[in-house]
Amino acid sequence: MTQVKSICCIGAGYVGGPTCAVIAYKCPEIKVTIVDVNEARIAAWNSDELPIYEPGLEEIVMACRDKNLFFSTEVDQAIDQADLIFVSVNTPTKRAGVGAGRAADLAYVESATRRIAQVAKSSKIVVEKSTVPCRTAESMRAILEANATTDLHFDILSNPEFLAEGTAIQDLLKPDRVLIGSMQTPEGICAQQALAQVYTHWVPQERVITTNLWSSELSKLAANAMLAQRISSVNALSAICEATGADVDEVAFACGRDSRLGSKFLKASVGFGGSCFQKDILNLVYLAEQMNLPEVAAYWYQVILMNEHQKKRFVSNILSTLFNTITNKKICVLGFAFKKDTGDTRESAAITVVKDLLQEQARVVIYDPKVADEQIWMDVSEPGVLDNRAMVGKQLTICKDAYEAAKDADAVVILTEWDEFKTLDYQRIYQDMNKPAFLFDGRLMLDMPKLKAIGFKTQAIGKPC
Numbered sequence: 460m461t462q463v464k465s466i467c468c469i470g471a472g473y474v475g476g477p478t479c480a481v482i483a484y485k486c487p488e489i490k491v492t493i494v495d496v497n498e499a500r501i502a503a504w505n506s507d508e509l510p511i512y513e514p515g516l517e518e519i520v521m522a523c524r525d526k527n528l529f530f531s532t533e534v535d536q537a538i539d540q541a542d543l544i545f546v547s548v549n550t551p552t553k554r555a556g557v558g559a560g561r562a563a564d565l566a567y568v569e570s571a572t573r574r575i576a577q578v579a580k581s582s583k584i585v586v587e588k589s590t591v592p593c594r595t596a597e598s599m600r601a602i603l604e605a606n607a608t609t610d611l612h613f614d615i616l617s618n619p620e621f622l623a624e625g626t627a628i629q630d631l632l633k634p635d636r637v638l639i640g641s642m643q644t645p646e647g648i649c650a651q652q653a654l655a656q657v658y659t660h661w662v663p664q665e666r667v668i669t670t671n672l673w674s675s676e677l678s679k680l681a682a683n684a685m686l687a688q689r690i691s692s693v694n695a696l697s698a699i700c701e702a703t704g705a706d707v708d709e710v711a712f713a714c715g716r717d718s719r720l721g722s723k724f725l726k727a728s729v730g731f732g733g734s735c736f737q738k739d740i741l742n743l744v745y746l747a748e749q750m751n752l753p754e755v756a757a758y759w760y761q762v763i764l765m766n767e768h769q770k771k772r773f774v775s776n777i778l779s780t781l782f783n784t785i786t787n788k789k790i791c792v793l794g795f796a797f798k799k800d801t802g803d804t805r806e807s808a809a810i811t812v813v814k815d816l817l818q819e820q821a822r823v824v825i826y827d828p829k830v831a832d833e834q835i836w837m838d839v840s841e842p843g844v845l846d847n848r849a850m851v852g853k854q855l856t857i858c859k860d861a862y863e864a865a866k867d868a869d870a871v872v873i874l875t876e877w878d879e880f881k882t883l884d885y886q887r888i889y890q891d892m893n894k895p896a897f898l899f900d901g902r903l904m905l906d907m908p909k910l911k912a913i914g915f916k917t918q919a920i921g922k923p924c
């Protein structure tokens with residue numbers, strides 16, 4: 460079996476960076492080089508200020524950077540020197556052309572694959588780390604075989620990543636499973652074993668699952684679709700709870716105690732966000748449509764529709780509670796990231812909620828502990844629309860402090876479950892707000908009876924008023 464000695468990872472993003480940093484950390488004898496075309500990102504990986512915030516990441520990077528872990532823009536050199544290459548580039552939803560709004564844009568995967576074919580002078584194991592539609596490995600193989608300069612051999616593996624942002628390092632150090640798909644040929648199985656051996660440096664053998672290529676590719680989309688489906692299910696129940704007087708936390712607890720259901724991913728919220736759930740479900744929907752399975756496509760699409768409904772429902776509750784108008788009222792938004800412990804805002808529910816509040820002519824003040832101001836401006840204004848940013852600027856303020864953000868506000872709206880929001884001095888916040896002082900908990904994280912006792916008019920998703 461091939462022993463992996465040198466790894467190249469193409470794509471130094473949320474997945475490539477942490478995943479390969481952990482491999483370097485756990486496999487000191489393997490040289491790991493993470494490359495990217497984005498020079499600023501690579502410079503940040505090589506600096507004291509890493510480009511992404513992830514608890515525990517800095518320690519791991521600092522422990523092995525410039526020993527057996529390298530960040531570089533020298534893509535060709537890293538490809539040439541590696542015997543195993545992870546392709547960990549972005550696969551966003553297509554914006555134009557066939558399948559726009561549904562299908563995954565595989566342009567980055569294809570260009571990375573073509574680069575490998577052009578540069579490789581020796582045989583390589585090429586690993587799909589990006590989340591891709593079923594049978595992408597076949598296209599990669601076709602490109603590699605047609606474009607390689609000499610008579611080289613390429614094994615393609617699928618090794619989807621299941622880490623969640625905010626807990627990436629823990630997820631990587633103690634994964635529920637590592638999934639490796641390969642062609643069921645002697646060479647394919649040999650390559651699969653070589654990658655498995657990298658992971659078994661720290662992952663117990665029984666957690667390394669091997670399957671065929673297509674099962675592995677589909678399992679990634681399926682896992683994300685099922686996780687998101689649980690959130691949409693509990694969010695759909697939250698609306699029924701509000702209408703009946705049931706309490707969604709109690710319902711989720713009671714259901715989750717059934718060992719067949721389990722307790723995780725049953726937290727009702729203002730809606731799921733993140734770079735992957737929506738994109739991967741759309742990808743699955745597109746796959747079903749392509750297979751001429753419209754009912755299957757509609758079934759999964761409903762998970763997204765429910766998520767959109769939950770965000771709209773939250774804003775409409777705010778509006779009706781504040782006497783059907785929020786024009787010129789000051790709304791303090793606490794949290795903008797799509798979940799706690801990350802500065803990532805991709806598809807964050809906060810983007811939709813804030814845009815809707817602005818549309819209603821409210822004055823919105825945002826505080827988030829990790830999201831950069833510029834990111835919020837980019838998310839909330841419409842790039843390319845003339846003067847939109849200036850218009851948004853008249854209504855939107857970004858604060859460095861929760862108390863400052865809540866001063867003179869008519870309502871506080873919690874959109875991300877940052878731990879620090881639990882320990883704020885709500886008595887102080889209440890005193891500085893306009894009365895009646897409203898508080899909307901979109902994350903079910905605050906002690907409502909305590910807030911009510913202070914004087915707040917509170918509302919939380921799926922809770923009796």
Ligand SMILES: NC(=O)C1=CN([C@@H]2O[C@H](COP(=O)(O)OP(=O)(O)OC[C@H]3O[C@@H](n4cnc5c(N)ncnc54)[C@H](O)[C@@H]3O)[C@@H](O)[C@H]2O)C=CC1
Binds near residue numbers: 534589
């Ligand atoms: N963000 C997450 O938590 C997870 C993401 N995934 C999947 O992993 C893949 C990567 O996601 P992220 O790391 O979040 O994306 P990202 O956007 O943070 O990083 C991708 C990087 O690839 C680089 N890149 C693109 N084309 C390149 C090329 N030809 N050569 C060199 N560099 C290139 C980009 O400059 C970018 O820095 C996606 O398919 C995503 O669905 C899977 C599990 C978790």
Ligand SMILES: O=C(O)[C@H]1O[C@H](OP(=O)(O)OP(=O)(O)OC[C@H]2O[C@@H](n3ccc(=O)[nH]c3=O)[C@H](O)[C@@H]2O)[C@H](O)[C@@H](O)[C@@H]1O
Binds near residue numbers: 732
């Ligand atoms: O493919 C991916 O990108 C990743 O997508 C998710 O990870 P991530 O999006 O980083 O974060 P999650 O913890 O799944 O949260 C997603 C969204 O759902 C929300 N959520 C989560 C759980 C819950 O019970 N309720 C709920 O509203 C979160 O607040 C967040 O907005 C999956 O959990 C990962 O396994 C997967 O690898």
